[in-house]
Amino acid sequence: MAAAEGLSKEERDAVKERAKELRDEAKAGKNREAGEKAVAKAIAEMPESDAAIAGRIHELVAQHAPQLMPKTWYSQPAYANTEGKVILFVQSAAKFKTRYCTLGFSEDAALDDGEMWPTSFAVMTLTPAVEKAIADLILRASM
Secondary structure (H helix, E strand, C coil): CCHHHHCCHHHHHHHHHHHHHHHHHHHHCCCHHHHHHHHHHHHHCCCHHHHHHHHHHHHHHHHHCCCCEEEEECCEEEEECCCCCEEEEEECHHHHCCCCEEEEECCCCCCCCCCCCCCEEEECCCCHHHHHHHHHHHHHHCC
């Protein structure tokens, strides 16, 4: 069996998109403007409900962790630390055919809490309480 036979079309497309992102990043370097444009484009391509959540998360990152560099990761909005490592990301429900957007955190996020802690969260809607929880996670993750 060929390796590609084990991947869905969406997964193969995501791998291709990631390879393109890596080439684009190498050309742009650590350019905030290029990252902002890439994230804005990724959000604009999402369905309205996903775009509203991703757009607000983008604003919360800018407000609470402006040192994080916006970029795309598998064509989705993401934010990297000064070493270029993705700390947090948003996954569109539509892109991955799930019933909710996902706010995820990488192993480089400073969220460790004992022996077990969550690394991703389903986001169905944004309320003041949800926004506060997201802002708190962004602050912790970016330390």
